[in-house]
């Protein structure tokens with residue numbers, strides 16, 4: 177499946193299927209979920225989030241797009257302007273990655289008080305070891321291919 181791309185200043189009201197709308201001003205990429213369910217997928221570009229590679233012809237987005245907050249739960253890569261489907265993630269995997277994401281968010285917003293965060297994470301995860309394991313797993317998912 178081919179995806180085209182459009183560089184835009186502002187996101188248009190109507191997002192066409194099969195088009196990546198890239199706003200460098202806002203540092204974000206928006207497209208309709210590749211499964212055709214009509215959900216709008218926003219992938220903000222950041223040092224810790226998605227990265228966009230434009231080679232002059234086609235666009236690659238990294239890491240993969242995992243739409244587990246939508247009913248379709250579709251998961252795919254956008255590589256060289258093409259959709260590459262990943263195996264559907266089961267609920268357990270989705271749950272695990274969500275725990276890690278929430279922790280990372282908490283860390284980010286509470287980094288003025290790292291000791292407090294540490295205690296809270298420990299309480300939630302029961303042990304530090306488990307969190308480290310989850311993080312390692314996340315790294316594998318995002319960077320391990």
Ligand SMILES: [Zn+2]
Pocket residue numbers: 209210211212213214215243246248249250
């Ligand atoms: Zn979908």
